[in-house]
Amino acid sequence: MKSLHSILPHHTTQNKTDLTIGFIGNPNCGKTTLFNAFTGANLKVANWPGVTVEKVEGAIHSHNRNIRLVDLPGTYSLTSYTMEETVARNFILSGEVDVIINVVDASALERSLYLTLQLLELGKPVVMALNMMDIVLKRGMEIDLHRLPEMLGIPVIPVSARKRMGLDILLHAAIHHQGAKTPDPIIHEHKETFEHKHDHHQEFAMVYSDFIEDKIDQIIPRLQEKYPNLINYRYYAIKTLEGDHEISSKYPIDTQDIFPDGKNFEARIINEKYDFIDDVITEVLVNKERQDKLTEKIDKVFTHPFFGIPAFLAIMAVVFILTFNFGDFIKGFFEIAIDLISTKASDYLSSLNASPMFISLIVEGIIGGVGVVITFLPNLFVLFLALAFLEDTGYMARVAYVMEGIMKKLGLSGRAFIPMILGFGCSVPAIMATRALEHRHDKLKVMLVTPFMSCNARLTIYVLFSEMFFHENAMIVAYSLYLIGIVVALIVCFILKFLDRKGSLTNYLLIELPAYKLPDLHTVSIYVWDKLKDYLSKAGTTIFVMTLAVWALLHFGSNGFTLSMSDSFGAVVGQALSPLFAPLGLGFWQIVLALIAGIVAKEVVVSSMAILFSVVNANSDVGMQIFAEQLQSIGFNSLNAYCLMVFCLLYIPCVATLATVKKESGSFAYVALSASFQLVTAYVITFIIYNTAGTLFL
Amino acid sequence: MLLSQMEKRQHCLICKLNLEESLAHRLEALGMTEHSKLEVVNRKGKGTLIIKLRGSQYALGEDITKNIEVEKI
Numbered sequence: 001m002k003s004l005h006s007i008l009p010h011h012t013t014q015n016k017t018d019l020t021i022g023f024i025g026n027p028n029c030g031k032t033t034l035f036n037a038f039t040g041a042n043l044k045v046a047n048w049p050g051v052t053v054e055k056v057e058g059a060i061h062s063h064n065r066n067i068r069l070v071d072l073p074g075t076y077s078l079t080s081y082t083m084e085e086t087v088a089r090n091f092i093l094s095g096e097v098d099v100i101i102n103v104v105d106a107s108a109l110e111r112s113l114y115l116t117l118q119l120l121e122l123g124k125p126v127v128m129a130l131n132m133m134d135i136v137l138k139r140g141m142e143i144d145l146h147r148l149p150e151m152l153g154i155p156v157i158p159v160s161a162r163k164r165m166g167l168d169i170l171l172h173a174a175i176h177h178q179g180a181k182t183p184d185p186i187i188h189e190h191k192e193t194f195e196h197k198h199d200h201h202q203e204f205a206m207v208y209s210d211f212i213e214d215k216i217d218q219i220i221p222r223l224q225e226k227y228p229n230l231i232n233y234r235y236y237a238i239k240t241l242e243g244d245h246e247i248s249s250k251y252p253i254d255t256q257d258i259f260p261d262g263k264n265f266e267a268r269i270i271n272e273k274y275d276f277i278d279d280v281i282t283e284v285l286v287n288k289e290r291q292d293k294l295t296e297k298i299d300k301v302f303t304h305p306f307f308g309i310p311a312f313l314a315i316m317a318v319v320f321i322l323t324f325n326f327g328d329f330i331k332g333f334f335e336i337a338i339d340l341i342s343t344k345a346s347d348y349l350s351s352l353n354a355s356p357m358f359i360s361l362i363v364e365g366i367i368g369g370v371g372v373v374i375t376f377l378p379n380l381f382v383l384f385l386a387l388a389f390l391e392d393t394g395y396m397a398r399v400a401y402v403m404e405g406i407m408k409k410l411g412l413s414g415r416a417f418i419p420m421i422l423g424f425g426c427s428v429p430a431i432m433a434t435r436a437l438e439h440r441h442d443k444l445k446v447m448l449v450t451p452f453m454s455c456n457a458r459l460t461i462y463v464l465f466s467e468m469f470f471h472e473n474a475m476i477v478a479y480s481l482y483l484i485g486i487v488v489a490l491i492v493c494f495i496l497k498f499l500d501r502k503g504s505l506t507n508y509l510l511i512e513l514p515a516y517k518l519p520d521l522h523t524v525s526i527y528v529w530d531k532l533k534d535y536l537s538k539a540g541t542t543i544f545v546m547t548l549a550v551w552a553l554l555h556f557g558s559n560g561f562t563l564s565m566s567d568s569f570g571a572v573v574g575q576a577l578s579p580l581f582a583p584l585g586l587g588f589w590q591i592v593l594a595l596i597a598g599i600v601a602k603e604v605v606v607s608s609m610a611i612l613f614s615v616v617n618a619n620s621d622v623g624m625q626i627f628a629e630q631l632q633s634i635g636f637n638s639l640n641a642y643c644l645m646v647f648c649l650l651y652i653p654c655v656a657t658l659a660t661v662k663k664e665s666g667s668f669a670y671v672a673l674s675a676s677f678q679l680v681t682a683y684v685i686t687f688i689i690y691n692t693a694g695t696l697f698l
Numbered sequence: 699m700l701l702s703q704m705e706k707r708q709h710c711l712i713c714k715l716n717l718e719e720s721l722a723h724r725l726e727a728l729g730m731t732e733h734s735k736l737e738v739v740n741r742k743g744k745g746t747l748i749i750k751l752r753g754s755q756y757a758l759g760e761d762i763t764k765n766i767e768v769e770k771i
Contacts, residue, residue, distance in 0.1 A: 077727040081720050110752040111729050270726040274734070288753060305742040401757035404746045413759055414746075509759030510724065513748060 018065040020096055021174050024088060024119065025103030026112055027074035028394070028514040030131045033523045034103055034161035035071045038171070041526050048087045062168075063175055070097070076111070078118045080246035092122050099174045100126045106136040106143060106158070107292075107515065109285060113277045114270075116152065117206045123232035125180040126154045127173050129166075133158040135292075135515070142286035151280050153183030153205045162520050188279075204234070208272050212265065215241055215258055222253045242266040292515040299398070299513075308402040315395075319386040320479055323459075327379035334378065335620040338371040342616050357561045365551035368616045370607065374536075379463060380456050381532060387425050388527045392519035396421065397511050404509050410490060411497030413437075414509045416446050420489065423453030424482070425531070427657040430455075431664055445496055447661055448674050449489035451653040452681075454482050457602035461648050464606055464618060468628045469638040477642070485649050488685060550597045550608040584683065585643040585690040588634060595647065601654045643690045650682035699770060702745025702763035704738045710768035711735055717765050728756065736768070 025031040036043075039058025048055045056071040072091065073084035080086050092100060102119055104112040109130075119126050128149075136143060149156045155173045159166030186205055200207045207213065219237040223230065230236060230251070239247035240255065243264025259265075281288065302311050342363050349359045390396055396418060404414030416437060423430035430450045434443045454462075462481055466474040553570040555561055562568060573596075574589025581587045586595070590612040598605035610618040613630040617623040631641075652658075652675045662671045704710055712734050715722040729752040730736070740748040745760035 076724075079723065079727070081724070108754045111754050114727055114729065266723055267726060270723065271731045274726075274729055274731045277729075299740070299748075303740050303748060305740075308742075397757070401746070401748060404757070404759055405743045408743075408746075408759065414757070508721070508761040509746065509757055510721075510762060511757050513755040513757055515755075 016066060017059075017068045019098050019175060019178055020068045020070065021099050021101055022070045022072050022092060022097040023101050023103055024072040024092075024115070025074060025131075026076055026105065026108065026115060028512060029074070029103050029105040029108070029112065030161045030520075031074060031103040032071065033520045034129060034131060034159065034167075035069065036523055036526055037161050037164055037167055039069055041529065043526075048091075051083050051087060053083050053087045062171055065175065067171075067175075075115065077115055078122075080244050086246060089122065092119070092124055097124065098178045100124055101129050101170065101174055102126055103129045103131055106130045106132050107139065107141065109143065110277060110281050110288070113280060114273060117273050117276070120152065120154070120183075120205050121235050121238060123235055125177040127170070127177050128152070128154055128156045129170050130156055130158045131161055133166075134160045134163060135517075139290045139292060140287050141290050144284045144286070148280070148284045149184060150187040151205065151283060153186040155184065206273060206276055208269065212241065212269065212272065215265070218258060219253065219255075223251065226253055227251050238269065242269055295515040298516055302395070302398045303401055303513075308398075309406075312399060312402055315390070316482075317479070319383070319390075320482070321475065322386060323379050323382045327382045330378035330381075331619065334374065335617055338367070338374070339617050339620065342367045342371065356563060357555070360555060360563065361548075361551065363616065364611050364614065365548055365555075368607075368610055368618075371617065377532065377536075379459060381528065383456055383459070384425055384528045384531045385524065387422070388524045389519050392517075392524055394514040394516050397513045400509060400511050401513065406490070409497075410493035411500065412442060412445065412493060415511055416442060419446050420450055420453050423450040423455060425456055427451050427453075427455050427653055428660045431657065431660045434664060441500065444665060444670065445493065447665060448496075448677065449492050451657060451678060452485045452489040452492070452650060454485045454649055455602070455653075457654065458645075458648055460603050460606050462645055464624070464627075465641045465645055468624045468631075469641040477645075481645055481649050484646060484685075488650060488681065492681070550593070550604065551611055553593070554608075554611060583690070584647060584686040585640045586647060586686070588636060590634075591636070591644060595651070598648065599652050599655065601656070602648065605648060639690065639693060642693070643686050646689055647682050647686045650685055651679050652682075653678065699768060700745075700764055701736075701747065701749075701758075701766040701768050702760055704741075704747070704768065704770065706738055706741055708770060709735060709737050710770050712766065713769055714767040715765070716767065717762065721762070725762075728752075728754075730766075735771075 023031055023035050035056070035058070038060055042058055044057045046055050046057075047053065053073055058069045058071075060067050060069065070091070072088040075082075075085050075088060078085050078089040091097060100119055100122075102116050104116065116126070116128065130143070130145075130148075133143075145156060145158060155177065157166055157170045157173050159170055161167075182203070183205060186202055188201060200213070208216070216234060216237045219240055220233045223233050223236050223240070227236075236247055236251060240251070240253065241258070241264065243259075243266055301307055304311075345367060346359060346363045349362060399421060400414040400418055402414070403417040407414045407417055416434075419430045419433040419437075421430075422433050427450055430453065431447050434446045434450070437443050437446060458481075459478075462478040463474075466477040470477045550570070553573075554568045555563070557567040557569055557571070559567065570593050571589055574591075574593040577592045577596075578587045578589045581592055581595075586592065590609065594605045594608045594612065597608045606618065610616070610627070613627055615623050615627045615630065618627050631637075658671050658675060661674060662668060665671070701710070712730055712732060714732075715725060715730065717725070734751065737750040738747055739750050739755060743760065745763045747758050747763050749756055749758060
C-alpha cells in the first residue's frame with residue numbers, strides 16, 4: 001500500500017469516522033478488487049440487518065481522515081425487485097453514507113451508465129471510478145475523459161484496481177465531494193429544444209421528455225403535501241411513475257390521473273435513460289465496436305455447441321489432478337510435523353507418569369484426530385484456489401451457458417449449475433448461492449441435490465480410503481465418486497421435473513459473459529484465505545468437540561475408562577445398528593459409529609476411524625498401511641471401502657450444511673425432509689453397488 | 699421473427715419483449731430497449747443464445763429468446 005494511507009485495525013472503534021464511502025457497481029466491474037485494494041484483507045463481513053445479503057466493510061486512514069468503506073452488492077440497477085438492490089439503495093438514501101463511488105468497467109461503459117443515472121437520481125454525491133482503463137486502451141477504444149464528466153456532472157477518475165493506479169486520486173476526489181449539494185457543471189448538446197416550464201439541464205444530468213417531466217411536476221406537490229419530511233422529491237416522484245413497489249407502498253399518493261391506462265411508465269423511463277446514454281456514448285466513446293480478440297478465441301472452444309461440455313469436464317479433471325498431486329506434495333511436510341509432535345507428546349507425558357487415559361486423550365484424541373484433519377489443508381487449498389481462479393477469470397459464467405441444455409431437460413436453468421459447482425468446494429456457500437435463483441421451488445430443488453456434489457470434507461474420506469485400498473488407481477476411484485454424485489443429482493432432478501409439471505417456464509437463463517481476464521491474485525488469495533480460515537475454525541471447534549466426544553464414547557464403557565474399544569458405549573451403539581448396514585457391506589460397528597459421527601462434520605468420519613483403529617497420522621504411508629491392515633483383518637476390503645465412500649457421498653450432510661439449508665429455506669420440515677431423502681438415497685445406491693459390483697468385479 | 703430463430707453472426711433490432719414484467723424490465727435495464735441493436739454471437743439447441751448487446755455479452759435461455767420479437771437487419 002502507498003504511504004499516503006494506512007489501514008486501521010478493526011478494533012479502533014474509538015476513532016471517530018469522518019467519512020463513509022459506499023462502493024457500488026455492476027457485477028464483474030472489478031469493484032471488489034478495487035475495494036480490497038483500499039482495505040487489504042482487513043474486512044468485516046456481516047449481513048445487512050434482517051436480510052441474507054452480505055455486507056462488507058473496511059476502514060482506512062487517509063488525508064487525515066478516518067474513512068469507513070462499505071462494499072454494496074454488485075447490481076445492474078436499483079429497482080425493488082431484489083433484496084440486494086433494495087438494501088443498496090436504502091443504504092445510500094440513509095444518512096449513513098456521505099459519498100458513493102460508482103465503480104464502472106470502462107469496457108462496458110454503455111450498460112454501466114444505466115446504474116450511474118439511477119445513482120444520480122438518488123441525490124447523493126457520486127464519483128465515478130472508471131476501472132479497467134488498461135483493458136480499454138489495449139482494445140483500441142478511447143473514452144473522452146473531458147466530456148464524460150461534463151455530461152454527467154460528476155468527477156470521473158480513471159483507475160486500474162488490478163494495477164493499483166489512480167487509487168489515491170479517486171479517494172481524494174471522493175473526500176472532496178463530501179457534502180456536494182449540486183452537480184458539477186453539466187454541459188450537454190441537445191438535438192431538440194425543450195419548451196418545458198423548468199429548465200432542469202443545469203440541475204440534473206438526466207432530464208426526461210416533456211411528457212414525463214410534466215408528470216413529475218404533477219406528482220412532486222402531492223408528495224410534498226402528504227410527506228413533508230422527505231428529501232429529494234424528484235427521486236420519489238420518478239419511482240412513483242415507475243410503479244416501484246417499495247416506494248408506492250411506503251409513500252402512496254393519488255395517482256388515478258397520472259396513470260390513465262392504469263399502467264406505470266417504467267418501460268418508458270428506462271427507454272429514455274438509454275436514449276440519453278446513446279447520446280453520451282456517441283459523444284464520449286471512440287471505437288466502441290472493438291472487441292476482445294482473446295475472449296472471442298477462447299470462447300470458440302468453451303462455448304462450442306459440441307466441444308463445450310468435454311472442455312468443461314477436462315477442466316474439472318485438471319482441477320482434481322492438481323488437488324491430488326500438488327496437494328499431496330505439500331501434505332508430506334505436514335505429516336512429518338504431526339508425527340514428530342505426537343511422538344514427542346507421548347514420550348513427554350510418559351516421562352511425567354501421566355495416566356494412560358490422559359496420554360490416550362492427548363495423543364489419540366486430540367493430536368491424532370484433529371491432526372488428520374489439518375493434514376488435508378493442502379488439498380483444500382488447491383481446490384479452493386482452482387475454484388476461485390475459474391470464477392475470477394470469468395469462466396464460471398460459461399459453465400452456466402454450456403450446461404443450459406442439460407439443465408433445462410432437468411427442469412432447471414443453466415444458472416442452477418453454479419451452486420452445484422460450488423458444492424464441490426463446500427455445501428455451505430453452495431446452498432447460499434441458491435439465493436441467485438428467483439423461484440422458491442428451484443431453490444429447494446437445487447438445495448436438495450447440491451449436497452450430492454461431493455464436498456471438500458468428503459474428499460478427506462476419499463483421499464484416505466482410495467489411497468489405502470486402490471493405490472495407483474486412487475485418483476480414478478476418487479473421480480468416479482464425484483461422477484456418481486453428479487449423476488445421482490441429475491437423475492433426482494429429472495425425476496423431480498417429471499413430478500412437478502408446472503414449474504418449467506419460471507426457469508430461465510440470463511447471465512453476463514464477461515471478457516476473460518487473468519485472475520487478480522490479491523482477490524483470489526483473500527478468497528482462499530477466507531475459506532481456509534473457515535475450514536480451520538470448523539476444525540478448531542465443531543470437529544474438535546466431536547472428535548473428543550467420539551473419543552469419550554469409545555474409551556468409556558460400563559466399567560469406566562477402557563483402552564479396549566470393543567468394551568465401550570460406542571461399541572454397544574455400533575453393534576446394535578450394524579445389522580442394518582450389513583446389506584450395504586458396512587455392517588461393522590466401528591464404521592457405523594464413524595458414520596453417525598460424520599453427521600456433525602464429514603471430516604470426523606476420518607478422525608473417528610483413526611481413533612477407532614488406534615492409528616496415529618493415518619494419512620502417512622505408514623499410517624495407511626497399518627490402517628488398511630486393521631480394516632482387512634475385520635473383513636473390510638476394497639469393495640467395502642468403495643461402498644463406504646459412496647454412502648458418505650450421498651447420506652445426510654454435515655450440521656453446518658443442515659443449518660444453512662434451514663436458513664435459506666426457512667423451514668425445519670424441509671431440512672428433515674431433505675436429510676431423510678438423502679439418507680434413503682445413500683442406502684439404496686450403496687445397496688445396489690455392493691450387491692452388483694460385488695458379482696461383477698469379484 | 700423470434701430471437702430464438704436468429705443464427706450465428708446475424709444482427710437484429712428488438713421489437714417487443716413478450717415476457718413477464720420483472721424479467722422484461724431486467725432485460726431493459728441491461729439495455730434491451732425497443733429498437734436497440736443486438737448481435738448473435740453463438741447458439742446451441744433450439745434457441746439458447748450468446749448475444750452482444752451494447753458492448754457486453756450475455757447468455758440467454760430458450761425460454762427468454764422464444765418470447766422476444768426482433769427484426770433482422
